[in-house]
Amino acid sequence: MRRGVGRSSGRPTPITPISPGPRLTGQPTATLGTTATTKPLHTHAVRTIAVLAATVLFLVACAGRAVAQHEHTLSVPVSFGPLALRIALLYAVPAVAGFALLRGFLDRPSRMTVAFVCGSAALGVLLDLMLAGRVEVSNQVVFLAVVAGCFPVFLTLAPVAAPLAEPARRAAPVVLAAASAGAIFHFAKAWTGAGSPATLHSGVILALAGLAWLPLVGCRRRAARLTVHAGSAVVATALLAAAAQATVAGGF
Amino acid sequence: MAVQAGAGGRVGFVAALNGKYHKAAVLGFTVIVIGHWAEHLVQAWQIFVLGWPRPKSLGLIGHYIPWLFTSEWMHYGYALVMLIGFVVLRHGFTGRSRTWWVAAMWIQVWHHFEHLLLLVQAMTGQYLLGEPKPTSIIQLIAPRVELHLFYNFVVFVPMVVAMIAHLRPRPEERAEMVCSCAAPVPVG
Numbered sequence A: 001m002r003r004g005v006g007r008s009s010g011r012p013t014p015i016t017p018i019s020p021g022p023r024l025t026g027q028p029t030a031t032l033g034t035t036a037t038t039k040p041l042h043t044h045a046v047r048t049i050a051v052l053a054a055t056v057l058f059l060v061a062c063a064g065r066a067v068a069q070h071e072h073t074l075s076v077p078v079s080f081g082p083l084a085l086r087i088a089l090l091y092a093v094p095a096v097a098g099f100a101l102l103r104g105f106l107d108r109p110s111r112m113t114v115a116f117v118c119g120s121a122a123l124g125v126l127l128d129l130m131l132a133g134r135v136e137v138s139n140q141v142v143f144l145a146v147v148a149g150c151f152p153v154f155l156t157l158a159p160v161a162a163p164l165a166e167p168a169r170r171a172a173p174v175v176l177a178a179a180s181a182g183a184i185f186h187f188a189k190a191w192t193g194a195g196s197p198a199t200l201h202s203g204v205i206l207a208l209a210g211l212a213w214l215p216l217v218g219c220r221r222r223a224a225r226l227t228v229h230a231g232s233a234v235v236a237t238a239l240l241a242a243a244a245q246a247t248v249a250g251g252f
Numbered sequence B: 001m002a003v004q005a006g007a008g009g010r011v012g013f014v015a016a017l018n019g020k021y022h023k024a025a026v027l028g029f030t031v032i033v034i035g036h037w038a039e040h041l042v043q044a045w046q047i048f049v050l051g052w053p054r055p056k057s058l059g060l061i062g063h064y065i066p067w068l069f070t071s072e073w074m075h076y077g078y079a080l081v082m083l084i085g086f087v088v089l090r091h092g093f094t095g096r097s098r099t100w101w102v103a104a105m106w107i108q109v110w111h112h113f114e115h116l117l118l119l120v121q122a123m124t125g126q127y128l129l130g131e132p133k134p135t136s137i138i139q140l141i142a143p144r145v146e147l148h149l150f151y152n153f154v155v156f157v158p159m160v161v162a163m164i165a166h167l168r169p170r171p172e173e174r175a176e177m178v179c180s181c182a183a184p185v186p187v188g
Helices: A021-025 A041-069 A083-105 A111-132 A139-157 A159-191 A197-211 A222-248 B013-018 B022-049 B066-070 B072-092 B095-124 B148-167 B171-176
Strands: A029-031 A034-036
Touching (some): A083 A111, A083 A197, A083 A222, A083 B095, A111 A139, A111 B095, A139 A159, A139 A197, A159 A197, A159 A222, A159 B095, A197 A222, B013 B022, B013 B072, B022 B072, B022 B148, B072 B095, B072 B148, B095 B171
Antiparallel strands (some): A029 A034
């Protein structure tokens, strides 16, 4: 059986619930005829939270000195210029857009495919941030876009993220829809003459961050699948056009 | 030819590092980490106690080899060595120590990623969002704050917890261990 995060377009796969095990539930554990009771979960949680809180306080207290002390002086005697970034972006955007356009015709993507597409989207977000100069959205939104772009990669590659797979699968359509709406808004604003190159770049970043979640989407109903795949295809086409225009127009 | 089967049924060099030589490997890794901390502490001493100007406060080794401290290659190289150490040595940890070690490893993955991003910006001359200097992602929400020493703290704390748990394993954790890191159980 192939491992994948998403679900096939036509054949839903049953989800096996993950048992938390006796340690997490606080149930008694039988071991070779003897019964040992583990500590209650809330005691363990309170202690963990207290340790974490103390650690955070300690780190925050140290942060001032750390800020003052640790300066990065970037003396790198090698300079590639932005050409390498542009070439990488010209690979990343078509890779993500191509997957989005063809998703409706493909079977469930393999784990490697998901990792490749999500990684390309995350890479595209970062490359565009470096090439854009400035964007129209706030830094907080940019940060969220970067996190949204990178999280599916972590989810796909990290075994420790397995418990997050099901919640992420449920959240994927929402994240995709929200980012796509933002991207379409910025594209429309730029193409109706009300925006600037920064508007176009904002749309590219949001579209890539949203499409990073497309491989995780697994809708059961046919209508929902059709909506997701059609909407993604529209956003992907707009993304290709916007990235091309920003490149040709000298926005980079 | 006899090969050593180590943690997780692995064979070869990595298995040896996680089995027979796990104690030495973890000790060596700890020396590297503490050495890095020592450099920062010396630098802090130079700035805040000796009152040296910041550009001349380059730690101990950096005082004699300045480019080591002023190059992003050095920072990135250290982040990479840390990441490799976490990845290679994780198989020798079991139970709670494995959980803490893997947590530290994933934080280090992010830390390494941030350094890679800084290095790429320095090499291409294209800075994030047109900033005047290479900018890390976390600076998008905490501007003008350099947090890489903070990252080192955040990686160091779970790493130390993992080591303590590894040295004092529970019986079920000890049963899974293939290394000799844990203190022997007193007999009698």
